[in-house]
Amino acid sequence: MQFPDDPEAERAPSLVDTGALLRGLNPEQLAAVTLPAEPALILAGAGSGKTRVLTTRIAWLLQTGQVSPGGVMAVTFTNKAAKEMMTRLGAMLPVNVRGMWIGTFHGLCNRFLRAHWKQAGLSQTFQILDSGDSLSAVKRVIKAMNLDEERFVPKQVAWFIASCKEDGMRPGDVPVHDGQTQKMAEIYQAYQDQCEREGVVDFAELLLRTYELMRDDAMLREHYQRRFRHILVDEFQDTNRLQYLWLKMFAGPHTAVLAVGDDDQSIYAFRGAQVGNMSDFEREFRVKKVIKLERNYRSYGNILDAANALIAHNSRRLGKNLRTESGPGEPVRVQENASDFNEAQWVLEEAQQLHRGGMARHEIAILYRSNAQSRVIESALFNAGIPYRVYGGMRFFERAEIKHALAYLRLIENCHDDTSYLRVVNFPTRGIGARTLEQLQDAARQTGRSLWQSVGAVGGKGGANLAGFNALIDGMRNETQGLTLREIIEHMLHRSGLIDFYRTEKEGADRIENLEELVTAAEAFVTQEGFGKDAVALPVDELGPGSIAAPRSPDVPEAPAPVDLTPDAETGEIMSPLAAFLTHAALEAGDNQAQAGQDAIQLMTVHSAKGLEFDAVFITGLEEGLFPHENALSDADGLEEERRLMYVAITRARQRLYLSFSQTRMLHGQTRYNVKSRFLDELPESALKWLTPRTQGFGSGFARDYQAAWQRGSGLGSMVGAGRRNAGWQAPAEPPVPAAMKAAAAEAAGHGFKVGQSVFHAKFGEGVVVTLEGSGPDARAQVNFGRHGAKWLALSIAKLTPID
């Protein structure tokens, strides 16, 4: 699909020739790009050229001289989005993109706090905890407070603390209703004290600290509010409360905030995103101009018809309809499958056919609602020898061996980092057992000092080993003085014994490979950041007596990494390469699986597909209980978010869209009998093409499916085939099926058939009982005969033979 040129795209309020920049924008895009300098909201539909508008807007502001690079802030959620913005901007304009504040919320906060660490009450070398680090920190606090881990589940407490912070609450602000929350607030306080002591901050703290400093320091606030003439926020529908408050701090009376988002693509409520921020923004910032980008440049008409019809079932929308000028394209194909195994097989064959027809494998995506679904598909692809790539899973910097290596590096930087200390003090083992560590932690607790400082308090053999560990770290620190980052890491890997340890492990080869990869990553980081002989400090702003007028590198061809070499605002001091690398590792967890190179089919959850697009998309597992997920069905908001998720999935496809569901599916080691997703019923028939005959007996739509599912004893649309182990499901207060019908279903046991049972039919062959209804002469069964589809049979007439 091409972007047709717009001949009218030439008018800009400037003497500079901006024609090249604005050429090809449609009227709405042009209006968005050339908006006056005041708060505005852009409702950017999927595939409407949102990133292009954002980057062109910045380029246009710069080119027309309305703002200098230092006056622009652009915030994103992911490093990937930030990078892409910088790359595209760099391609549009020969500007030093590094002078601009383009980055993730967390990256920009880091930049801010590095410059103002003193005012923020942080240590100069503060390190950043990722979620795993912060969880183990919480665990230590709970232990130190002698609390019951059953009553205060570390995961939940960590979640509680993060949520408090994301609501802008300090321990003292927590509303206390009962003893439990009282205690939780106390844990929060203790956790906070511990972080303070260790010189570490968690992700939420980066934002909250920044917000508080801006709120409380009028000088600083006025400075930044004056500085940023333009703030652009990407994916605004994903902002949480704190991010919105944060934004309000940086936006001064003369700041033009441009919020870009799509309420229909809000799929992160579960992690605190507040779609309501969009309407709050419109009201509180007195937005005069709301621009809707509804023209879609990605997909053909049938795909958009499906998307529009589906999302129309949601209430509480800001309202938006996607349109295209590319024609209807091919119909959306729908496939019913007998089992998840068959579904995988079908997807695979269809994908192979597309590939043989000339479509690159990486242009084919297989999407699913939950990660567990990938397994069947993976094994099918694996057995067929088709290259594929799975997104998600362990990220590079989260791998155990990498975390171990980073812990050593962090101790070299800051030996009071107790989290890192505990992680590697006995890894590889050096005779320091649980007893010794217990004593060490007790001593540290009593004196309020770090573990490092408390080593002397432990006697005996354990104490000696602890002293040996401290000496090891000291030794590494001394020996790596003046070495390059690469040399530091290599030295540490050997000196710590990590390499030797993994050499003797049977599964160690991969881990050593990863550790080597760490060296490579550090090398790349150094090159990218411009460390080395002519390191260049970046200007933060013109604040303070010691501010630096930094020399600018004449040209920056490559996209810079999101971690900045931010100098201290007063002294101009910058971080050591090691410290900067550690920050980088915390803020950017790296790729999950760098199986780059090969042309492979892309497998991922619908969530991780957001923002991506493919020539062909398969949405699999469209079954009640799975998609929409059963856990989301308890309230209307949950269902609407599932529907938005489906909307996101549909709008990923450029040319071909396939929807599939399966009658049975292996989940948690048990077979579930599913009915097709209600979302399929919400799509317009005119846009669809059923590849399999529509199942008989399901003609009356969802209500019928629902009742059938109910009778089979499960919740909304699916049931567990054998056993009653998963007793978690609770019946809704008002069952939609009359009690008499349920009683009838119970009596039906007389005929001896069971759901899930294999049977043989003279004409249709082998099949599986999917549904049982009625009793006595009225007893009927829905049997799935695979190739012949599912049939409803009267048990008193049809001759069904059980197979075992």
Added chain:
DNA sequence: TATAGTACATTTTTT
């Protein structure tokens, strides 16, 4: 201290 066995949970995810 390492390994084997058991209990347990299992939507979605970025920083």
Added chain:
DNA sequence: ATGTACTATA
């Protein structure tokens, strides 16, 4: 079914 986290045992 499968992976993880924790406990019991050599």
